[in-house]
Amino acid sequence: MTPAEHFKLACQCLVLDENQEQIKAVKQKFISEEVDLDYFIKLCSNHLVLPAIYLRLHNAGIVSLFTEEYANHLENIYLLNKKRNIDILAQINEISNQLSTKSINPIYLKGTANLIDNLYSDEGIRMIGDIDFLVKDEYYFKTVENLFLLNYENQHKTYEHPGTFKHFPRLFKKGVPADVEIHRIPVNIPFSKQFNTELLFSKKRAVKTINNCFVSADEHKLIHTFIHSQLSNKGYKYRIIGLRDLYDTYLLLKRVNYNEVLLQIEEKRKAKLFFHYTNHLFSNQPITDVFTKKFIARHRYFLNHPRVHLYYFWGLKLYELIIIRYLWQILKAPFQRSSFNHIYLRLKDPQWYKRHFEGVRHFFKG
Secondary structure, X not given: OOHHHHHHHHHHHHOOOOOHHHHHHHHHHHHOOOOOHHHHHHHHHHOOOHHHHHHHHHHOOOHHHOOHHHHHHHHHHHHHHHHHHHHHHHHHHHHHHHHHOOOOOXXXXXXXXXXXXXXXXXXXXXXXXXXXXXXXXXXXXXXXXXXXXXXXXXOOOOOOOHHHOOEOXXXXXXXXXXXXXXXXXXXXXXXXXXXXXXXXXXXXXXXXXXXXXXXXXXXXXXXXXXXXXXHHOOHHHHOOOXXXXXXXXXXXXXXXXXXXXXXXXXXXXXXXXXXXXXHXXXXXXXXXXXXXXXXXXXXXXXXXOHHHHHHHHHHHHHHHHHHHHHHHHHHXXXXXXXXXXXXXXXXXXXXXXXXXXXXXXXXXXX
């Protein structure tokens, strides 16, 4: 099987609970050893869907085909992730209760929101990096102060005022599983003209199981997933589509009216490609649109030719680093005070150089 076929297989595995007829076909692929199990597990791990894959294969009786070592390894990852998510829910409860004492309503975002809104059939399915939540701008710094009262800390060096950021620098606390990002706007500034804080608060929904806990409407969750995956993280530009984002998108598409949601998105063409490809991967929806076919063909080509994709990715990254991050800032500095300060404050800080080169290394890792 090619890498693209392994990618498609992962999508099939994620929906085995919905398609009993497909279990036999998927099981046969593992029995016949068509699947490169090492590659498949690495793929699912890199895309942060391994706990979900394990649970679906376990419930379908397919994990029993694996060696005991593999089966135990996958089970341990699933159980550890489930425990972590339960601890994250307790963390959310603590934050929400603290903010309720100041009449601050947090809207939880992304994976955290999907978890507390029961998008997944099991608490152990979704791998979550951090807790993102949104507050109204007038409560932004007040919210930060309240998390400091809960013993959260921030050690991130900033050179601009945090009031200009999308979210406050990441907060952490010893003894809890997830760091916290407090947002004053839901997405990167270039994409927040229409998809803004006021919009999300206009249709926020309370989570009944947690006090003072809110999530955005399902259509807003879907739009946010698209913007985060394909625009903010530049998935469309880099030809990268994460399985975790695809699976979230698939589940959210089942909750909303697709055409109504599309009307609310500025980048309609890119959103259509992303949504059509999602439905094709998970439900075998036939593709008739020429642009979607080209989009899928490019993605499959880069999956099957990872070295070519790496050169393509590095080329774009170098352009962004040299032209946009360096040269453009330098050219603007004599005419724009904010650009001058951006450069000056960093260059005069001896600690910045080490952090910068570490950041560059991380930048090229994606």
